[in-house]
Amino acid sequence: MASPIADLSYRSYDGPLLPPTMRWWVVAKSVMRLAIRKKGFWVWANLSYYWFIILAAVFYFVDVLAPTLPGGANPFFSRIVWKDQFLDAFSIAQMFLFIIALLIGAGAIANDNRSNALLVYLSKPCSKLDYLFGKWMAIFLILVAITGVPTLLFFVYGLLSYRHYGFISQDPALFWRLLVMIPVPAAFHASACLGISSLFNQGRMAGATYAGIYFLSLFFTKAMVVIQIIAMDGPRGDPSRVPSIVNTLFYASVDGLQIGLAKVILQTDGGHLLSGPGGPPVPPAPNGWLFTALYLLACGGFLAIAWQRVRAVEVVRG
Amino acid sequence: MGRVSVATTSNLTVKYGTFTALSDITLEIPEGCVGLLGPNGAGKTTLLKAFLGFLDPAAGSGTVLGLDIQASGREIRQRVGLMPEQDCHIPGMTAVGFVAFAGELAGMPSEQALRRAHEVLEYCGLGEARYRNVETYSTGMKQRIKLAQAIVHGPKLLLLDEPTNGLDPAGRVQMLDLIRSVTHGKGVNAIVSSHLLPDVERVCDHVLVLAGGKVRSSGLIKELKRLEGHPVDVELREASEEFARQVEAAGAKLLSAERSVYRIQMPGLPEETAAQVMRAAQAAGAQVRGFHVAERSLEEAFMEALGG
Numbered sequence: 001m002a003s004p005i006a007d008l009s010y011r012s013y014d015g016p017l018l019p020p021t022m023r024w025w026v027v028a029k030s031v032m033r034l035a036i037r038k039k040g041f042w043v044w045a046n047l048s049y050y051w052f053i054i055l056a057a058v059f060y061f062v063d064v065l066a067p068t069l070p071g072g073a074n075p076f077f078s079r080i081v082w083k084d085q086f087l088d089a090f091s092i093a094q095m096f097l098f099i100i101a102l103l104i105g106a107g108a109i110a111n112d113n114r115s116n117a118l119l120v121y122l123s124k125p126c127s128k129l130d131y132l133f134g135k136w137m138a139i140f141l142i143l144v145a146i147t148g149v150p151t152l153l154f155f156v157y158g159l160l161s162y163r164h165y166g167f168i169s170q171d172p173a174l175f176w177r178l179l180v181m182i183p184v185p186a187a188f189h190a191s192a193c194l195g196i197s198s199l200f201n202q203g204r205m206a207g208a209t210y211a212g213i214y215f216l217s218l219f220f221t222k223a224m225v226v227i228q229i230i231a232m233d234g235p236r237g238d239p240s241r242v243p244s245i246v247n248t249l250f251y252a253s254v255d256g257l258q259i260g261l262a263k264v265i266l267q268t269d270g271g272h273l274l275s276g277p278g279g280p281p282v283p284p285a286p287n288g289w290l291f292t293a294l295y296l297l298a299c300g301g302f303l304a305i306a307w308q309r310v311r312a313v314e315v316v317r318g
Numbered sequence: 319m320g321r322v323s324v325a326t327t328s329n330l331t332v333k334y335g336t337f338t339a340l341s342d343i344t345l346e347i348p349e350g351c352v353g354l355l356g357p358n359g360a361g362k363t364t365l366l367k368a369f370l371g372f373l374d375p376a377a378g379s380g381t382v383l384g385l386d387i388q389a390s391g392r393e394i395r396q397r398v399g400l401m402p403e404q405d406c407h408i409p410g411m412t413a414v415g416f417v418a419f420a421g422e423l424a425g426m427p428s429e430q431a432l433r434r435a436h437e438v439l440e441y442c443g444l445g446e447a448r449y450r451n452v453e454t455y456s457t458g459m460k461q462r463i464k465l466a467q468a469i470v471h472g473p474k475l476l477l478l479d480e481p482t483n484g485l486d487p488a489g490r491v492q493m494l495d496l497i498r499s500v501t502h503g504k505g506v507n508a509i510v511s512s513h514l515l516p517d518v519e520r521v522c523d524h525v526l527v528l529a530g531g532k533v534r535s536s537g538l539i540k541e542l543k544r545l546e547g548h549p550v551d552v553e554l555r556e557a558s559e560e561f562a563r564q565v566e567a568a569g570a571k572l573l574s575a576e577r578s579v580y581r582i583q584m585p586g587l588p589e590e591t592a593a594q595v596m597r598a599a600q601a602a603g604a605q606v607r608g609f610h611v612a613e614r615s616l617e618e619a620f621m622e623a624l625g626g
Contacts, residue, residue, distance in 0.1 A: 009441070009499070010438075010441050010469070010499060010500050010504050010506075011437070011504075012472040012504060012505055012506065013426070013430075013434055013470070013471055013472025014472065015426065015427075015430045015434075015472075016426075016427060016430070017396060017424065017425035017426060017471065018425040018426075018427065019425070020392040020393055020395070020396045020425060021392070023423055026419070026422045026423055027423075030408070030411075030419050030422075034410050034411070107409070111409040111410075112408070112409070114409070115405070115406060115407050115408065115409050115453075116402070116404045116405060116406035116407075117406060117407065117408045117409065118406075119400070119402040119404065119406045120406050120407070120408060120420060120423075120467060121423065122372070123370060123395060123398075123399075123400035123402065123468075124395055124396075124420065124423035124424045125392040125393070125395045125396040125423070125424065125425060126395075126423050127392070
């Protein structure tokens with residue numbers, strides 16, 4: 001009888017074991033590995049920065065082809081508020097970030113609930129905190145990369161090409177403001193995904209719930225735009241006639257909360273580069289303290305839900 | 319030489335709300351393979367969870383591999399492998415990815431975890447299916463991969479909760495053989511929680527019977543099965559009333575007679591009983607086909623422990 005060429009009997013592992021701490025990074029790596037294997041992730045991630053591409057192309061062609069006034073000043077560039085361009089691209093990317101968050105985060109805990117994966121995680125030297133922080137960090141880091149890479153590349157492009165049009169002198173702290181703005185949606189979506197995901201046993205149900213919240217709140221803010229236009233007597237009317245509560249409620253959505261905070265961080269009300277004066281009204285930046293508090297409350301609330309729902313063992317109440 | 323304990327509890331009480339799952343338990347689990355027996359709701363799984371440091375005891379204390387269950391949960395879980403009762407896997411992962419990930423969670427460096435994952439999957443009979451998504455596995459394969467993820471990091475103690483759940487007879491035998499080979503002569507101790515007595519008898523040397531959150535009995539299986547007074551079972555070629563009369567005349571007590579098998583109890587050593595039995599058989603003209611020290615089944619011992 002042929003004998004096996006390898007010894008297949010059980011042998012104990014006597015190699016090194018790392019100290020039983022910091023398991024969150026192992027959890028985060030595994031979530032990120034699974035996320036980047038999805039084709040849809042790459043499609044939406046590449047779509048998320050299309051506005052930066054358009055802006056870069058517009059600036060390049062205007063710089064190369066448009067007439068320049070004597071003295072080297074291009075009238076198009078002279079009007080530009082640079083940080084508004086970052087705000088525009090940030091606002092447009094929000095929908096894509098939300099879709100990516102759904103793709104990678106909706107099932108983060110729900111799918112584990114379905115397959116009892118918590119028993120695997122928590123029977124190893126991995127605490128509930130490691131588990132939740134690892135999951136959160138994975139979603140956060142991916143979204144930060146998707147927001148941050150194009151933003152910082154565009155910043156470098158502006159720095160190298162348009163410094164003489166006030167790219168830096170308009171706001172010397174722009175780089176630091178961008179660094180603060182970039183993680184805002186990532187932290188929010190990571191927290192929301194975990195909180196909502198922990199309530200379900202199916203990733204699809206968690207995704208549908210988050211999508212419901214997202215689109216209902218978006219619909220609400222669109223209604224506020226209509227009210228703004230009516231209050232202004234048309235899109236070219238007087239913005240000061242819009243009641244401040246309507247301007248505040250304009251930000252009462254998942255996207256709005258983040259766009260509002262971005263305006264606070266960048267210290268701008270924003271403006272549209274390509275739509276001109278006939279474009280939709282631009283509500284002023286909201287109250288910074290109020291929105292920071294609301295943002296932290298929302299993130300904290302979602303994380304508290306996740307903390308409550310994730311349990312190492314089922315609890316039988318007598 | 320006394321046996322070393324792999325786990326101990328001292329007056330341990332665990333409560334879920336107002337429900338007491340374990341009540342004032344004091345026990346020592348020796349090295350080797352120990353069966354944790356008990357009816358459903360006896361507290362077996364709760365005891366395993368307490369050993370892993372998942373539960374805060376309402377009273378008492380416990381140790382696993384010398385580590386305190388309340389203060390050293392992480393350290394315990396690094397040295398212990400759990401094969402849970404329920405199906406569990408991480409969605410979207412292949413078998414080798416899943417087992418390697420379990421190894422990394424336990425603290426293995428990633429390269430070693432991957433190499434070891436291949437090794438244990440081969441060992442558990444999943445070598446051919448290692449690149450398949452775990453979600454596509456059959457029940458038997460899922461049981462095997464639960465064992466693989468539990469042993470990947472080379473634990474010193476395995477906690478196996480109903481390891482043959484949902485398996486067909488052939489799968490059950492294979493799983494029990496796997497467990498037996500890991501836990502005998504490989505330096506791995508195991509606590510096998512089950513309510514299937516034949517499974518426990520096949521792989522364990524020692525049992526602990528729990529019921530209603532209390533320890534009802536514990537000891538070596540062969541000791542639990544031993545009957546008081548060392549009775550013997552004598553099997554004759556055919557039933558013989560004369561044989562029964564002869565052994566009683568020799569001072570033996572006939573405990574039972576079932577077809578041609580007689581259970582006899584005599585004062586003295588089994589060797590002396592054997593000599594008496596042979597003499598009685600000769601006198602009765604009966605042919606002895608079998609002779610062995612009588613023992614009860616594990617089921618009988620279990621029922622007695624439960625007071626049934």
